[in-house]
Amino acid sequence: MTDPGRAASTIGRPPHLERVRTVDYHTAGEPFRIVPAPTVPIPGATVAERRQRAIGDTEADALRRLLCFEPRGHADMYGGFVTPPDDDGAHLGVLFWHKDGFSTACGHGTIALGAWAVRSGLVPVDPSGVTDVVIDVPSGRVTARVRTTDDGRVGAVDFVNVPSSLVAADVPVATSRGELRADLAWGGALYACVDAASAGLRVTPEDLVDLIALGREVKAALAGDPRLDHPSDPRLSGLYGTIFVDDLGTSADGGPHQRNVTIFADGQVDRSPCGSGTAARVAVLAATGRLGDGQALVHDSIVGTRFHARVQERLTDAGRDAVVPVITGTAHQVAESAFVVDPDDTLTPGFVLR
Template sequence: MKCSSLSPGQLAGLRDGIVTVDSHTAGEFTRLVVGGLDDIPGDSMAVKRAYFQQHHDHLRLMLTREPRGCGGVAAVVTPPVHPASKFGLIYMDAKRYPFLCGHATIGAVVTLVRTGFLEVHEGETRIPVDTPSGTMETVALVTQGKLTSVAMQMVPSFVLETDRLLEVPGFGTLKIDLVCVGGFFAMVSSEQTGIDPVMAHRRVLTELGMKIIEAANEQVEVFHPQRPEVQTVDVVEFYAAHADDAGQGTGLVVYGEAHVDRSPCGTGTAAKLTLLHHRQQIALHQPYVNSGPLGTAFEARLVRRLTIGGFEAVVAQVSGMAYVTGVHTFLLDDDDPFPQGFLL
């Protein structure tokens, strides 16, 4: 019998059989769960997220941690919860369940188009996606029969506080800006750290970033006026100093279990534009190119203003592209000493 003809059911002592399609968005990994799960009940994505966390958290650990994962984001495709939406997403990484993930949303749309789940046509195809932070509008752009980019209108974002002093062990006093895009970012200018946000400095920035996250959650109280479940700082974004009207910038994002986002970070790009607009350094509809630590970039702009619970908010549009890298069936041996993976 050829190995290529094997199915999971023929492998004795193995279970689960979770099917994923992996991709990368501007260099950042996404593992999209497309098969092997029973229906996830719930009339909202927040309820579905809570159900998965309660009943399937072992799968998050198995798929995101070594020896099967790499600490990056995985996402589960679900039926939509709104009639106009095409599908829903539950995001997860090696530490938590993010409320929103931009690069993974791009990866999911590209994957579902490439696998035939979503139909697109020449020009722009509107694809609403349900997330734990609300419905997010995405648009797939097809040029001469080829999918070339996915644009997302992110959920509304706002600045909670600027120039908040934080005592960071091993570093000292640091100013952070708190921006919410689904969940909360601690924004840190490289002018303060003296460290450029590039891949060569990833180790020192990762260590500092995790200390900032821990210190922020000990010293700062954050809240979302409409979503009480959002009450922690989960991500740090180090960004290079911005010149007014420059129209471009660079940054490095740290999240999860000391993971560096290889992409410019979709939600991080929205967070940066939200902060720059708050500081009157970028205008509505002004194009902006945000580059990540690998030199890959997302194109972005702010498309509208609104108010959320008394806070001035904006909606950012972020565009990028993803590339499918593999199709996998993940199995668990009954005798595997690492059923929930491990972290180094």
């Protein structure tokens, strides 16, 4: 019988990982593990270049796996390496990661980074009570607009995203539950948005196993579709996840009230309403007339947490009608950790069970 520890050790023991310090947050229930000072070099002139190099870099990927995989993490862990920004116009850069690699965008992570940057003193509190933390991410430059009280405590954070757009509407997708219809939308990453009821499901914990399986099906069925190609940067191409939506009617201001769960990467579940996914939903709803200027999308998660989202600006991006979405949520610190590697530990960098 094969020793699972020995099997895992064939991944290779990562260098420079004797002690890695992290600050852990959650945004609306979704984890975000911040690594303020990564212990491996990640070269590149821009954050987008660093992501490309990290994907194929043994040391950077080993650090990702160490902090994401069990026993230090889990299959749904999410985090980011803080990096220098692209230029002096931003306060910091970040490489987002999850169990399957490095992502192009992460709204819940941006909200957490904004709260962390202000709480840690990296970005001084603006006396006005609204502090902009400007962050370079692989898909562009975003802002975490952090609101503080008179005594300096962090409250809500507005995530001002890159331009977001409806890429294709009502796309047929063949699945084991019959032909479904998906709206393809860009919110810093590309998502397929599907009405959960059309598949005989609801966005509830009871249906989560089926939602995960169907999310993987939808992603696999759309693989290779030319509409998944980014119009200007091939590094941003591909479908990141499937968003299942329950329509809950209208909110107090007449805007839509919806509940969603985002199944991203390879079956990973977002506990929050998903920041970049919410941006994609704003793009769909604005393009179809469901979300008007001055209205808010009330966006609930599968665990009952909530984002509010609105259109800040309408514009044209890469030849498409687009919007600049603003998503509001909260993030809270849950831990400060120093992860270590025992030289005798054969389960390094770790494992995942799905």
